[in-house]
Amino acid sequence: MKVQRGQAQGIGAPQPAQSKSPAAPPQAPAVSKGWGAKATTPTARTPQPAVAPSQTAVPRAGVRSQVFEAQLDRETQSRSLAGNKVQMLFDGVNSFAERNKMIDGAKESICFQTFIFNSDDTGWELANKLAAKAKEGVQVRVIYDAVGSGRADPKMFEMMKAAGVDVKPYGEKYKVWDVNDRWHEKHLIVDGRASVQGGMNVANEYAFGGSGKQVFSRGATGSEAWRDADMKLEGPAVADTMKAFVRNWEELNGKMSDADKQKLFPKLTEVSGGPSVRVVQSNPEVKGLVGTNDKLYLRAIENAQKSITIENAYFLPPPEIRKALIDAARRGVKVEVMTNSRASNDMGFVSDAARYFYDDMIKAGVNIHEKQGGTLHAKTATFDGQFSVIGSVNMNGRSKNQDAEVALAVQDDSTARQLEARFASGLKETKPVLMQELQKESFMTNLKQWALSTLAWTF
Numbered sequence: 001m002k003v004q005r006g007q008a009q010g011i012g013a014p015q016p017a018q019s020k021s022p023a024a025p026p027q028a029p030a031v032s033k034g035w036g037a038k039a040t041t042p043t044a045r046t047p048q049p050a051v052a053p054s055q056t057a058v059p060r061a062g063v064r065s066q067v068f069e070a071q072l073d074r075e076t077q078s079r080s081l082a083g084n085k086v087q088m089l090f091d092g093v094n095s096f097a098e099r100n101k102m103i104d105g106a107k108e109s110i111c112f113q114t115f116i117f118n119s120d121d122t123g124w125e126l127a128n129k130l131a132a133k134a135k136e137g138v139q140v141r142v143i144y145d146a147v148g149s150g151r152a153d154p155k156m157f158e159m160m161k162a163a164g165v166d167v168k169p170y171g172e173k174y175k176v177w178d179v180n181d182r183w184h185e186k187h188l189i190v191d192g193r194a195s196v197q198g199g200m201n202v203a204n205e206y207a208f209g210g211s212g213k214q215v216f217s218r219g220a221t222g223s224e225a226w227r228d229a230d231m232k233l234e235g236p237a238v239a240d241t242m243k244a245f246v247r248n249w250e251e252l253n254g255k256m257s258d259a260d261k262q263k264l265f266p267k268l269t270e271v272s273g274g275p276s277v278r279v280v281q282s283n284p285e286v287k288g289l290v291g292t293n294d295k296l297y298l299r300a301i302e303n304a305q306k307s308i309t310i311e312n313a314y315f316l317p318p319p320e321i322r323k324a325l326i327d328a329a330r331r332g333v334k335v336e337v338m339t340n341s342r343a344s345n346d347m348g349f350v351s352d353a354a355r356y357f358y359d360d361m362i363k364a365g366v367n368i369h370e371k372q373g374g375t376l377h378a379k380t381a382t383f384d385g386q387f388s389v390i391g392s393v394n395m396n397g398r399s400k401n402q403d404a405e406v407a408l409a410v411q412d413d414s415t416a417r418q419l420e421a422r423f424a425s426g427l428k429e430t431k432p433v434l435m436q437e438l439q440k441e442s443f444m445t446n447l448k449q450w451a452l453s454t455l456a457w458t459f
Helices: 066-076 091-104 121-135 154-162 238-251 258-264 292-303 319-330 348-355 358-364 397-401 413-429 435-439 443-453
Strands: 085-090 109-114 139-145 166-170 187-190 194-198 215-217 220-222 229-234 276-282 307-312 334-340 367-371 379-383 387-391 403-411 430-432
Touching (some): 066 276, 085 091, 085 413, 091 187, 109 238, 139 154, 139 238, 194 238, 194 403, 229 387, 229 403, 238 258, 238 276, 238 403, 276 292, 292 319, 292 379, 292 387, 292 397, 319 358, 334 348, 334 413, 348 443, 358 367, 358 435, 379 413, 387 413, 397 403
Antiparallel strands (some): 085 229, 194 229, 215 220, 276 403, 379 387
16 A cells, blocks of 8 residues: 655745645555654645646756856855866775875874764774874874764773874764764865865775675674765865864864964965865854755756766755756756665665655656665765765755765866766666655555654754
8 A cells, every 4th residue: 555655845944745645545644745843744635736847047057157156156155266186085995095195194284074983993093093193293183073983982082182182072972962963074184285075984884895895884794895985185175175174173162373274274286277176064053054065966956957966875855955856857857866775774764764755756757776785875976977076965954954064066077977987887786766666665664754754854
C-alpha cells in the first residue's frame, strides 16, 4: 500500500509540502510532506497538481557570467580570486599522503580544523606529526568539534598540548541541549601558502579510502574504506581559507597577536592562467554567513544550462534546493545525483528520510543513483562542465541550518572534467532509484520515511 508523495516547495522559508491522497485502500491516511517542526501529521488530502516551474524571475546567464559572479559576491559574502593552482585529492590514500607531505614541510605555521579527530591509528599518526612540528618551533593551532570527536581518547589532545600545540575544542561533548550546534568545517593550511579543504575527517575510514583495506567504522566493520574528496589549493585564494580559520579561532577566544597574523598572511603569487576560486564559509550563528553555502548551490543550479552532477553523502536537500533541481531538469538540464543507499549510509535513517522526497525529483527527470557497498562521504558538484564546488557541505538541512561549513567554488574546466570523470567511474558501484521501485514501497515504509522527514532539518 503506497503513500502518495507531495510536491517540492518554492524558494523561501521551509513550509509543509502538499501531498496526494493514498492510492488504496481509500481509508489509508496520506502523508503530507513537511520540513522540520512545520511538518503536518498524516491526514487525507485532496490530490494536488504537479509543481509548476518557478514563477520567480531567475537570471540564467550561465555559471561563467558576470551576473552569476555578482550574485555570489552579494549573497555569499565571498570573492572570486584568479591565479590559483588546484589539485583534486580523491580518497584518503591521496589526500592524507599530500597532507602529511605539507605538514612535514611546514616552516612557520600549521592551522588545522576538523569535525572528527579520532584516536585510532590515523588520528594518533597525525597528532604525533603535529606535536613534532610544534617541538621544532612551528606554530601549530588545532580546532576540533567536541561532539564530532566524542569517540577520541582525551590523552591524544593532552599529548599535543604538552608538546606545544595550541588545541581548542568547539562546544562540549556532554552539552546535549546544544548538540545541533556543530562546526563541520575542514581546514589544513600550512605556512599560509597551501591549504586543503573537503569532506575528509581524521579517522581510519577516511584515510584508508582507495586502499581496499577494511575499516572499523562507527561500531561496525566495513568491507571497504570510504569514498571521499578533498582539494589542495595554492595561490591568492589561500588567504581567504586562512581568514575563515582565523575567524573561527578568534570566536574561540584564541590569542593571536598582530605579528602572528602577519605571518599567517604572506604575500601570495598568482599562477598565470590559474583558475578563479572563491572560499564560501557559512555559519548559522554568524551575521553575514547565514545560509551562504545554500545560496552558492541554489544560484549555481539556477544558472546551469546544460548539466549538473552532484556527489553528496547525505542528499536531503531543503525545499528551495529540491525545487531548483526540479526546475533545472524541466528546462532540459541533465541532472545526475550520486548519494548513499540505506545500506551504504553510516546513518541509514538519513537515507530513509531522503527517499521520501525523491518522487517529484525523479518525475521531473532528476536521475538519482544510490551507492552500494562502502560509504560515500564526498561533497562535490559540477555545473555545465565549467564550475565546481568541493567542500564540507552536505546538501541537507544540517548544513543549511545547523552546521558551520566551508566550500571552494572553482571556475575551471579541467577541475569539472575530473569531477565528472570521477562521478562516471563511481556509477558502477550504484543502483538507479526508479519510480517503479518507490511505488512498490509499503505503507509502513512510507510512514517511517514521513516520520523521519519531519526531522529532516536536523539531519
